[in-house]
Amino acid sequence: xxxxLGVAAVGSLVLGAQLGSTDALSLLSDVVIPLVSVxxxxxxxxxxxxxxxxxxxxxxxxxxxxxxxxxxxxxxxxYALFNSGAVPYPGLADIFYVAxxxxxxxxxxxxxxxxxxxxxxxxxxxxxxxxxVALTAITWTFYLRGAISINAxxxxxxxxxxxxxxxxxxxxxxxxxxxxxxxxELQFDGRLLVIGAGxxxxxxxxxxxxxxxxxxxxxxxxxxxxxxLGGYGLFALGAVLLAAPPRIxxxxxxxxxxxxxVAPYSVVxxxxxxxxxxxxxxxxxxxxxxxxxxLMIIARQGVGIRETRQVVEKHRNDLVASISxxxxxxxxxxxxxxxxxxxxxxxxxVERAEIVGIVASQTKHLTRIVGDLVxxxxxSLWAVALNHEEIDVAGLVGTATEILGAEAAxxxxxxxxxxxxxxxxxxxxxxxxxxxxxxxxxRYGNGVVEVCSRSTGHEVIVEVHDNxxxxxxxxxxxxxxxFERGAHTYLSDPPGSGxxxxxxxxxxxxxxxxxGHHPSERLGGACFWIALPMxxxxxxxxxxxxxxxxxxx
Numbered sequence: 001x002x003x004x005l006g007v008a009a010v011g012s013l014v015l016g017a018q019l020g021s022t023d024a025l026s027l028l029s030d031v032v033i034p035l036v037s038v039x040x041x042x043x044x045x046x047x048x049x050x051x052x053x054x055x056x057x058x059x060x061x062x063x064x065x066x067x068x069x070x071x072x073x074x075x076x077x078x079y080a081l082f083n084s085g086a087v088p089y090p091g092l093a094d095i096f097y098v099a100x101x102x103x104x105x106x107x108x109x110x111x112x113x114x115x116x117x118x119x120x121x122x123x124x125x126x127x128x129x130x131x132x133v134a135l136t137a138i139t140w141t142f143y144l145r146g147a148i149s150i151n152a153x154x155x156x157x158x159x160x161x162x163x164x165x166x167x168x169x170x171x172x173x174x175x176x177x178x179x180x181x182x183x184x185e186l187q188f189d190g191r192l193l194v195i196g197a198g199x200x201x202x203x204x205x206x207x208x209x210x211x212x213x214x215x216x217x218x219x220x221x222x223x224x225x226x227x228x229l230g231g232y233g234l235f236a237l238g239a240v241l242l243a244a245p246p247r248i249x250x251x252x253x254x255x256x257x258x259x260x261x262v263a264p265y266s267v268v269x270x271x272x273x274x275x276x277x278x279x280x281x282x283x284x285x286x287x288x289x290x291x292x293x294x295l296m297i298i299a300r301q302g303v304g305i306r307e308t309r310q311v312v313e314k315h316r317n318d319l320v321a322s323i324s325x326x327x328x329x330x331x332x333x334x335x336x337x338x339x340x341x342x343x344x345x346x347x348x349x350v351e352r353a354e355i356v357g358i359v360a361s362q363t364k365h366l367t368r369i370v371g372d373l374v375x376x377x378x379x380s381l382w383a384v385a386l387n388h389e390e391i392d393v394a395g396l397v398g399t400a401t402e403i404l405g406a407e408a409a410x411x412x413x414x415x416x417x418x419x420x421x422x423x424x425x426x427x428x429x430x431x432x433x434x435x436x437x438x439x440x441x442x443r444y445g446n447g448v449v450e451v452c453s454r455s456t457g458h459e460v461i462v463e464v465h466d467n468x469x470x471x472x473x474x475x476x477x478x479x480x481x482x483f484e485r486g487a488h489t490y491l492s493d494p495p496g497s498g499x500x501x502x503x504x505x506x507x508x509x510x511x512x513x514x515x516g517h518h519p520s521e522r523l524g525g526a527c528f529w530i531a532l533p534m535x536x537x538x539x540x541x542x543x544x545x546x547x548x549x550x551x552x553x
Contacts (some may be wrong), residue, residue, distance in 0.1 A: 008229055011033075011229050015226035016226035019211050027081075030221075033228060034070060036229060038067065038071070039236060041066040043063075045059075047240075047242040053186050055113075059242060061107035067100075068103060075096065090161040094161045104172065109178075144167075145167070146210070155336060158166070179192050181263050195235065269298065272295060276288065333358070333403070336405070373444070386425065388424050390424055391424065391425060393460055394415075394417045394419070404438055409450065410447075412448050416453070426511070433503070435450075437528045444524075450523060462532075465522045466526055471526050481502060513533065515529065
């Protein structure tokens with residue numbers, strides 16, 4: 001291990017500085033490069049054996065790929081040292097050289113990474129494609145166009161090898177881009193940093209070699225050989241780092257790491273620069289404007305990501321701060337009644353049973369609220385099962401006001417219920433919908449609430465009126481969306497999660513009913529209503545579970 005690294009360092013210095021005669025440098029190159037490349041491959045394979053699963057396979061592929069290059073170097077050196085003839089082209093050495101590129105790229109693809117969501121994967125794929133297209137265009141301009149040589153008089157194998165070398169370098173560059181955009185659970189993956197640097201040096205050496213070869217100025221032992229040797233030395237150093245146990249991140253990895261975003265689009269920026277440079281002083285207004293707009297779009301994406309993160313964090317903080325209010329009503333009632341039971345050991349058994357029943361009811365209500373908050377956040381409320389029973393509307397309204405307890409007692413709530421009205425549905429779910437309406441009326445109104453119920457012949461309509469400021473026209477639609485609070489979206493007082501109306505709409509739709517709002521003609525504020533099928537109206541379909549689509553609302 002130390003020998004390989006030492007030979008790589010000394011050899012790179014001597015070849016890079018051209019310290020010695022041409023024959024001595026040629027001999028040094030023919031001996032040292034095969035030694036270091038094969039040694040680096042062996043070190044990678046051995047170090048990979050200490051890893052497990054997919055990671056082990058990835059690093060073994062790195063070792064095999066470098067080993068293919070090392071085998072090609074050995075064949076080249078054999079001809080240079082022991083056979084005075086020229087190295088056959090295409091020959092066995094070229095087959096090993098070319099095979100190394102896709103094998104190393106396969107290793108990059110198999111490197112373990114953090115799992116991501118569907119849209120994050122789509123975004124990462126688009127970023128990688130943008131960088132790949134830009135990288136291909138740049139390498140074509142400066143390298144591929146001159147490096148790819150297709151000769152009609154050459155054999156198929158010769159043309160295939162001519163094409164494979166520059167394409168292999170492009171594959172390495174794409175792999176390097178993938179390494180930079182990869183998300184890892186490691187604190188600082190120095191192994192990949194070193195391996196990536198080795199890949200970059202290999203591509204640089206290949207490109208320089210082609211340019212020198214086309215100019216007829218390449219000789220064995222030239223300074224470019226120091227670049228290849230340095231790349232192999234970095235692969236060996238990567239194996240050394242691989243043998244040490246990696247450090248896991250103490251904090252959760254953020255999906256929008258700046259480096260992962262900058263890496264692909266920095267290549268796009270470079271493409272714009274190359275495009276303008278290729279035009280020289282003849283760049284048209286259209287070309288210049290396209291480049292400027294493209295750069296502005298890239299900058300806008302970065303700003304948009306920051307803005308989205310801030311909005312998401314604010315909504316999260318607001319939700320955490322306000323969710324306690326959603327739970328406070330049942331918790332306050334339960335705490336109050338438990339205190340009564342604790343302070344009154346001689347309480348009448350009938351009253352005690354009544355209080356215990358209220359506490360049990362509030363407990364169920366609290367459990368339902370928490371469950372629905374989770375379901376709404378996960379979009380799974382559409383599959384809630386309903387327990388249908390015949391419900392007296394007056395009793396349903398009474399249950400809803402009892403659930404509010406002290407909060408309702410502090411306001412003036414009056415009811416105007418048409419007698420004898422019954423509906424079929426889930427009592428707990430419908431009472432929750434009315435509690436949400438009443439909570440909003442108490443929260444955003446001025447202390448006066450009226451609950452009215454009437455029949456239209458086939459539907460029962462329940463209305464909740466308040467004397468507040470009402471709903472502005474521009475918020476008519478958005479207030480029914482999750483986490484939307486209309487004019488109070490950016491205000492912490494009064495508190496709220498913005499889930500209440502979304503839950504109402506889904507629960508009512510589960511019963512085959514409708515929900516909505518309009519200005520209150522009774523109190524001058526807002527009137528929120530639900531319309532549910534009457535028990536004796538068989539023309540209205542009732543659902544055992546919610547199979548309703550949002551587009552139907």
